[in-house]
Amino acid sequence: MTNKVLITGGAQRIGKALVKHFHQIGWKIIFQYRSSKSEAESIKEELNSVRAESCEIIQCDFDDNVSCKLFYEELESKLEGLTSLINNASTFYPKKLSETSHEDWIKLTSSNLYLPIFLSKFCATELIKNKGNIVNIADIHAEQGLKNYTVYTAAKAGLMNFTKSLAKELAPNVLVNSVSPGAILWDVNEPSQDKKNEILASIPMKRIGNENDIVAIINYLLTENTYMTGRNINIDGGKSLG
Numbered sequence: 001m002t003n004k005v006l007i008t009g010g011a012q013r014i015g016k017a018l019v020k021h022f023h024q025i026g027w028k029i030i031f032q033y034r035s036s037k038s039e040a041e042s043i044k045e046e047l048n049s050v051r052a053e054s055c056e057i058i059q060c061d062f063d064d065n066v067s068c069k070l071f072y073e074e075l076e077s078k079l080e081g082l083t084s085l086i087n088n089a090s091t092f093y094p095k096k097l098s099e100t101s102h103e104d105w106i107k108l109t110s111s112n113l114y115l116p117i118f119l120s121k122f123c124a125t126e127l128i129k130n131k132g133n134i135v136n137i138a139d140i141h142a143e144q145g146l147k148n149y150t151v152y153t154a155a156k157a158g159l160m161n162f163t164k165s166l167a168k169e170l171a172p173n174v175l176v177n178s179v180s181p182g183a184i185l186w187d188v189n190e191p192s193q194d195k196k197n198e199i200l201a202s203i204p205m206k207r208i209g210n211e212n213d214i215v216a217i218i219n220y221l222l223t224e225n226t227y228m229t230g231r232n233i234n235i236d237g238g239k240s241l242g
Contacts, residue, residue, distance in 0.1 A: 004027060004029075005029060005086060005222070006085050008089035009031075009032065009088045011057075014088060018086060018088065019031050021215045029056070031043075032058050058075060058078075062114075079123065082132065083132040083133070085120060085132070086218065087116035091112065093108075095150070116159055133176070135179060135222065138178045143157070176230060179214060179221075181213075182234065182236025183208040184235070202239055203237040204241065208237070
């Protein structure tokens with residue numbers, strides 16, 4: 001049986017690297033995107049030109065209930081043979097607690113916690129049947145905390161605990177783990193050089209990581225790991241050591 005993976009947030013950055021990697025090693029790909037339509041369609045066209053009907057894309061705004069309903073309806077017809085789920089999509093921006101609104105709560109918890117929970121539920125039967133994997137992308141600050149990112153870090157902390165609980169619930173049929181990136185790629189709103197220097201000074205490796213650092217560990221989890229479940233792996237150049 002050919003492996004098949006569903007990746008959320010697959011049109012950009014780490015998600016895009018995951019899509020291309022697993023396609024390159026022969027897997028079938030389904031990936032979700034929110035607003036990066038041209039990028040998603042370009043990736044789909046490129047991958048299907050290499051191997052026909054090997055990549056499918058589904059648009060969904062995880063903040064919108066109607067969009068999610070349509071997403072699940074379309075995904076249902078594509079689930080057969082699913083062996084892995086990577087919950088990668090994430091909304092990330094600073095917001096002081098004193099300025100946090102209900103809208104911020106929705107935006108910062110929908111992709112970071114709510115959807116990973118209910119997408120895992122939606123995929124669980126097929127993953128159990130195929131003895132598959134779930135990988136949740138968390139964040140090192142879920143354990144450390146991060147000033148002015150209270151809702152975001154709370155959501156990621158919930159995702160890490162969800163990983164542990166789900167690993168117990170789906171064992172022994174599905175392995176469930178999480179990966180917590182540190183500074184992997186500069187933010188799309190690239191910080192000043194002074195801010196970059198401050199960030200680099202806090203990392204024992206004295207450099208940020210890149211997409212391949214995350215791809216490598218997820219490749220291990222999905223293709224080689226047979227026993228580890230319910231664990232979180234920090235990929236952060238040693239930053240979380242304090």
